[in-house]
Amino acid sequence: MISELCLCDLGGEVEVVLRHEGLIEAPNWHPDGYLVVNGGGAIYRVPLEAPALERIDTGFAVRLNNDHGISPCGRWLAISDHTEPGSSCIYRLPVEGGTPERVTEATPSWWHGWSPDGARMAYAGARGDRRVVQLYTCAAEGGDERLLTGAFDHADGPDYGADGQWIWFNGEREARVDLWRVRPDGTELERMTGGPTVDWFPHPSPDGRNVVFLAYPPGTVGHPGGRDVALMLMPSEGGAARVLTRLHGGQGTLNVPCWEPGGGRFAFMRYTA
Template identity: 45%
Template sequence: MSAQNPEKVTSILEIFDTTTKQRHVIREFPYLIEAPDWTSDGEYLIYNSEGLIYKIALSSPHREELIDTGFASMCNNDHLISPDMKWLAVSHRSLPHGKPTIFILPAQGGTPLQVTPSQPSYLHGWSPDSKKLTYCANRNGEMDVYTINRDGTDETRLTFSEGLNDGPEYSPDGKHIWFNSVRTDLMQIWRMRTDGSEQTQITFDEDKNSWFPHISPNGKNVVFISYNKEDSLPHEHLRYKNVEIRMLSDEGKKPQSLFSLFGGQGSFNVNSWSPDNKCFAFISYKLD
């Protein structure tokens, strides 16, 4: 979901190396970009800007390439290349102030095909076999987690608790979906089986609201973004705030704070792990 952009913002595309604990700037953009997604071949980062989807090669990051998304020209920061690299899924709204629907198209560009039957639908994850999508959607007056087949069949609701359930993402082994939920007051990280069973709270913070769990390709680490509760309400993931990127390595242990940044919305919306499990991409911002 996107928010209004101030007139002058610098977007800093960065990579964090979990082995050295160092941040590396890939490129600075004198305008708003959001939500980097690392392709499974390790060569490209995908991002959105002004409704369009771009990619840059890590070998030549100062040249961006526009991906032809056809009529889908109002894409938000919920976009992902499929694990098999054949498909690009986007959340596109057909009207300037409308609500998004999920579409897929060939990864190199092409005509979008509608997947979700109605709106709003906010994409967050592909299944490891590239056959299913998981997303947040409002179908019954509540924002819940759903799955659907890539061809648009069998939309299935997985969460039924009151309040916002968002940010769903498949584990690499295909056995679980991680997500974030406000069902215990603050926004916390949760996990469930892919059929919706065994919904289990993972974080128990008393002073933070945490969003968008991203699982490393080997399934060993989960990174997510956290706001201080004084800076946002549980259901808000706001732009241009001081936030933390945190990591869970062993279930049941306290999350480790990796670093802080100025960002929030747009910084870390989709999975951005490198295929070698060592690094992940994110965006920080500067306001002029």
């Protein structure tokens, strides 16, 4: 497999910045102008001026998945790792590397978003006997877990809007997956897409204007990799979405916040055999 780390602008122009033989996933964009990706249980920095994989020291956490992200201040890196508890747990550590500090006591938990003020994290988690994945928030340093959604067969991919007034996510009801948004206190739930595609991983832009998301073909179950998918752009207030680019990907392409700080471009992954 060849993984291509790409940048895309609002006109759909795609630039490949790194080609890697093997699987890398889920780019974030640091305010200082480098990207962060994961692969093989590790996490890497990719400088845009000289793209290459530079491993970030994550201490004991060596079984990372692709749910990670950078704090609004640029100082912290949230990771999801299952080395110690045996299922996905959220930690934070300095963005340059170091010893992870545990954030979520309950597992499994998969990190997805940071509030604009840096005070809270949003994530997916499975709790109770039924183990249905729903959305939660907690304090960035841990504790104060709050259930955000409870009326979905599966909810995933929460990400805060630029002003912190909404949390966007994908939610499954009656065997269809659409994009939704909800207030951080769990009120004013709104469906934001309703077309034939299976819509995942919405990411609002830092300027508050747009939301980019991943669209699977109708009938797709879950969020698999190795599929022909599209990256879509829609206004943040809702409305028609347009195709930016089509690619081979899915899982790993757009799992986490990925926008350039100014909102003019975002990073994503595509894959070739």
